[in-house]
Amino acid sequence: MFGDRPDSDGYGGDPLEHLHGGQTEQLNAHEAEQPSNQGVLRISKRVRRRRRTLIFLLVVAVFVAVAFFAFQAVRPMLTGNSDADYPGPGHGTVTFIVPSGATGRTVAEGLVAQGVAASESAVLDALSAAKGNKLIQPGSFGLKLEMKASDAVSVLLAPDNNKVHYAAIAQNLRQPEVLALLATSTGIKESTFTALAETPAKFGLPPAAKSLEGYLAPGEYRFPIEMTAEQILTQLVQATKDTLVKDGVTDPADQYRVLTIGSIIEFEGNEANYALISGAIENRLHNPNAETGGRLESDATVAYGLGLKTYNITDAQKKDASNPYNTFANPGLPVGPIGSPGEKAINAAAHPQANPYYFWVTVNLTTGETLYATTYADHLKNVAKYQAWCDANVGKCR
Structure with a gap:
């Protein structure tokens, strides 16, 4: 009897084994509930992480935007290549000197330095548009402060403009210094001026004079560009003679x-x-x-x-x-x-x-x-x- 094990009813086996099996079922049932609670926790953590990530990305985006616009604002000061331009027409008066051999770049730098133009690039763009880089002539030009770059360039390139050679001669410069300055201002060879200065009689000076030393009157001059070296020196000498006559010295x-x-x-x-x-x-x-x-x-x-x-x-x-x-x-x-x-x-x-x-x-x-x-x-x-x-x-x- 004890050897018979019914398969369909009764305990169907070792009662201890059955008891263990019951406990296992209860534990498994509890464990089956655990994954559901942990999943909720994991989902909550993921939501919080995503929220923090979104906030971080938003802060970074705002920072990048602010930095970008700030850089755009200061870039002209950092690079000096701003395309800024004044609206014009400008105000006041400025005497702008274009020296002999000036390039578009040096002209642009000079216009910005004197407050005529807002940026070098605006001047260079205007010169390029006017195809004027090779047409700039030395001389003295009347401009305004805060002009539109294209307006300033138009004045510099105007074919009917009364262009002149500007020279500022300080008091008591020696003759070689004056002649070198005149050569730089006019583009005429210094040797041409020097050769003329060695013929003082041509300028009506007394026999004691061996050169034009003492007769090259200091001052600011604007010589028409067509003037020759002899005409320029004659003007300086005559200015000195006029001063002497004014002071009663005629001999x-x-x-x-x-x-x-x-x-x-x-x-x-x-x-x-x-x-x-x-x-x-x-x-x-x-x-x-x-x-x-x-x-x-x-x-x-x-x-x-x-x-x-x-x-x-x-x-x-x-x-x-x-x-x-x-x-x-x-x-x-x-x-x-x-x-x-x-x-x-x-x-x-x-x-x-x-x-x-x-x-x-x-x-x-x-x-x-x-x-x-x-x-x-x-x-x-x-x-x-x-x-x-x-x-x-x-x-x-x-």
């Missing part, structure tokens, strides 16, 4: 003397004391028995004769009488002007201020302060002040 020999003194005054002093120094020079020239022995003793004249520009003349250089411009070794005036004096220096030379002085020295090269003396002993005291200033301002007394 050519007297004019040469006044220009010589005027050029020395220009180097030795400043506008405030031109007439005073002119009077001291006349004291020396007209009193050969004074301590100065009729000598001007000007460092500027010695330096000119040596082809130098310096305030420091050595004792050996001062003793060299072979230098015709040496006013330490040779009495009287040097053989000619040492530069081109301006109108005020010419006026002072023509009308010296009476005074008792024979000596003068500029003791401050920055302010132009000049001290005067009637005796050499007092002059040495003033020279000591000049030396003290030089010691305190290294490199300025060269």
Whole structure:
């Protein structure tokens, strides 16, 4: 009996095995419920992660957009290649100089620098559109501030524009400096100007004049582009002659003397004391028995004769009488002007201020302060002040 195992009813086997099987079914039923709860948790986590990702991407997108527009705003300042342009028509007046040999790029840079155009690229685009890069001519042009680039280019390229060569000649430049400046401004060879300057008689100068030194009047000039080198030099010389005549000096020999003194005054002093120094020079020239022995003793004249520009003349250089411009070794005036004096220096030379002085020295090269003396002993005291200033301002007394 105990050997029989019914298959269809009863416990159908080991009761312990049956009991275990029941527990297993209950556990499996519990485990079957677990995956459902964990799935909900996993889905919730995925939703949160996706939300955080979307927020992060949105923040990044906003940041990128802001950075992009910020870069677009500052790119012109960083690259200098902005296409910005003024609407025009502009305001005020500007004299714009196109030097000889200028390129489209240099013209564009100049227009931006002077406030005429808003950007170099706008000018270059306008030149390109007008096919004007090879048509730019040197000269002086009247423009406005904040012009539309195409309008400015139209003025520069206008065939009927009164183009001129602009030259700014400073007071008391030496002849070679003036001629070099004229060559640069006009595009005419410097050798052409130099050859003409060696024929002073052609310009109506006295026999004592061996060149145009002293006659090349300083100032701002706008020469029509068709003017020749001879016409340009004639204009400068005539301007000087006109100034001399205005000051009552009409004799050519007297004019040469006044220009010589005027050029020395220009180097030795400043506008405030031109007439005073002119009077001291006349004291020396007209009193050969004074301590100065009729000598001007000007460092500027010695330096000119040596082809130098310096305030420091050595004792050996001062003793060299072979230098015709040496006013330490040779009495009287040097053989000619040492530069081109301006109108005020010419006026002072023509009308010296009476005074008792024979000596003068500029003791401050920055302010132009000049001290005067009637005796050499007092002059040495003033020279000591000049030396003290030089010691305190290294490199300025060269």
